Every structure is written in structure tokens, then in C-alpha cells.
Amino acid sequence: MISILVVDDDPHLRKLVRVYLEQNGYLVTEAPDGEAASDILLNQTIDLAIVDLMMPNKDGFQLAGEVREDYDIPIIMLTARGSITDKAKGYQAGTDDYMVKPFEKEELLFRVQAILRRYDRAGSQTIRLNEMTLDKRSYEVKIGTTTMLLPLKEFELLYYLASFPNRTFTRDELIRHVWGMDFEGDDRTIDVHIKRLRERFKRYSDAFTITTVRGIGYKLEVS
Template identity: 45%
Template sequence: MSKLLIVDDDIHLRKLVLTYAELDGYQCEEAEDGKEAIEKINHTQFDIVILDVMMPGLDGFETLGEFRKESQVPVIMLTSRSEEYDKLLGFNLGADDYLLKPFSPKELMARIGAILKRCGNKSSDKLTFGELCISPGYRAVTVGKKEFNLPPKEFDLLLYLAQNERLVLSREQLLNKVWGYNYHGDTRTVDTHIKSLREHLGDYRKVIQTTWGVGYKFEYK
């Protein structure tokens, strides 16, 4: 089930979009301003965001700019302003689509569906192990509702291990596949990243197992 975040200071518009989205089978959360939206996007994985431009405090453009520092989640912007400059600004900041108010909720649902189809609905490539979820498309790792912001190489390392579940991988193989260079004699960087990754995973640290004298493997029991 795809998850939507609806961001608008107008509660009536939020409820209208929520009603149509839930009828179409989407799971929805709401935010009434940019600050709340940023907090939600930093702790929850969404498949698409519906974002109003004109909001008090952080407007939609500022909110989108903050989104793009951490996430590439698709965004549809809603606005009552038809100026070309506003549309170009939104697209330059990373908006995926633009819809003028007042709009047809059915058209919005159609645009949501088209974007998710075009993106391949990245939620479908998730790797799930109990409450641990790894999403390659969004480069996100969650345990339950908690999201971990892993450093890039730690994420790549975790993903490669998980994609090869139960297969013991040598340090040399991990260097070659994750770091992209051939083994030159020093594998300590792999051990260092494994140690840090385990610390980040907390209760799920045991999914990364050491095979002494060989390397590491990912195994969920």
C-alpha cells in the first residue's frame, strides 16, 4: 500500500484529498505546515507528497528545498498562483508535478497514480526482515516507524549484504562491490564500517554475522 503525505494549512482541503486517496487505497498522513511536514518526512517513508505552496511559516518552496536535502520522494505541488515563475521555481527545486487550485480530486488521484507508475513505485523493491525494512529506491532504512539516516557507504554495505542474504562475503568482495576498487591488502575499512553499521542498527545488529577468517554475512532469524 502506497503512503501519501498531505501538506496544507487548509484542513478542509487536506480532508478532501485524504478522503479520495483512501478510497483509492492509499495510506495517508497529514501535516498542517512545512515544519511538521519536514519532521514527518525525516521519520517516515512516504511514496509521494502532496504539498501546498502558500503556507504560513515555511512555504511550499522552502519545504521542498528541505525535503530534497534528505529525500527524493515524488512531490506534487498545489497552488492558486498560475505564474510561470512559480512553476519553474518548483520544478527547479525538484517538484514532479504542479496542480492549480481549484482542482478536481479525481485529476489529482490520476496524477498520483501516473507518477507512482512512472517511478516504478519504489516501495515495491523493499527488502523486509521482521520490522527491519531496507528501501533501495529511497536509500532508507527503517525499524518499525523509526528511520535510520545511515551514512552512504554504510547503507550500500547493508544493502549489498541483505541482497545476498545468507551468503558469506569476504572483505575483498565487499571492497570490490561496495567501494568499487580491487583488494590491495588493507581490509580494515570494511571492519570499521561493519562496526559502525551494527551500532546504528541497535537491536537488529545481529543480522550482520561474522564468519571468522572469511568475512561477513546477512542473516535474519
């Protein structure tokens, strides 16, 4: 699953972008400024960054330069500053695209999709857990010559946890990312699906384990 980092000091804009991109099948992580974004990039696999220009601590120009130097991921600059000077400076810092606020969220999605195609990230739909492979295109789990087909939500929950190994998620976060914002059930749904995954893969503990973090939620640990 494609992972996108949204960096902006406006929490309302971050939420708008996150919710829309999640509705279109992307994993989204938020950062309120450039320094927080740098920490996330060190600890998570990110496929694309959407970056505001004017931020405290580390601005978009500085972050774009850092990303271009240390990571091979595309950058979309999303800012209220639309002068040709600012655009030139943004492209010189290493951004791949530049959008001026206010913007249409549909256009942002089109640009995300186009840039991911150029970077050949759109087809990146597999995760390896030692000898096990999760394939989002076919919703199959492959272990050696064995292929397993899981119920849809079990696969999506496992795939999401595996996208961020060793990261702890609350039950509410897992509900939101796997079942969606409009889910009307309760967080016991997560416990039931985790139990089923553990039973299903108890013979494959050499690939991964799903650990309960007491009082918080769950995390997937790669063996």
C-alpha cells in the same frame, strides 16, 4: 502500501485529499505546514508528497528544496498560485508536477498514479519484518519456506501497522484506515482482530510484537 504526505494549511482541503486517496488504496498522512512535514519525513517512510505553496513557518518552495536534497521521493505542488513565474520557481525547487486550485480530485489521482509509475513506486507492495515478508499483491505472509494466508481484514490490519512500526494508532484510526469511513461496527472489532493476530503469530515474536498502549490503542514493534 504506498504512503503519501499531504501538506497544506487548509484542513478541509487536507481532509478532501486524504479521504479520496485512502478510498483508492493509499496511506495518507497530513501536515499543516512545512515544518510539520519535515518532522514527519524524518520519522516515517513517505513515497510521495503533495505540497501547498503558501504555508506558514516553511513554505512549499522551501519544503520542496529540502525534500529534493534529502529524499528520493516525487513532489506534486498543489496551489492557488498559477502564474508561469510561480510554476517555474516550483519546478526549479524540485517539484515533479504542478496543479492549480481548484482542481478535480480524479485528475489528482491520475497524476499521483503516473508519477508513482515513473518513480517505480507503484509496485512497492512488500514489507519485511526481519525474516517475515508481507506481500500486499498476493495477501500472503512468508516466513522462510512457509506461506500463510490470512483473512482479508487481518492481513490489512497487520500490513497497516507494519507500514508504520513503533507508531501508536488509536482504535478509531485503525477502523478508518482498514474498514473505511462507512464502517458501522464499534472499536471492539479492532480488539478481536488484534487478539487473533497475536494468537496466530505468537510463535514468531522474533519478527514483531503488537503492543497495547493503554488508553490509546496499539502499535507494532519490530523485534
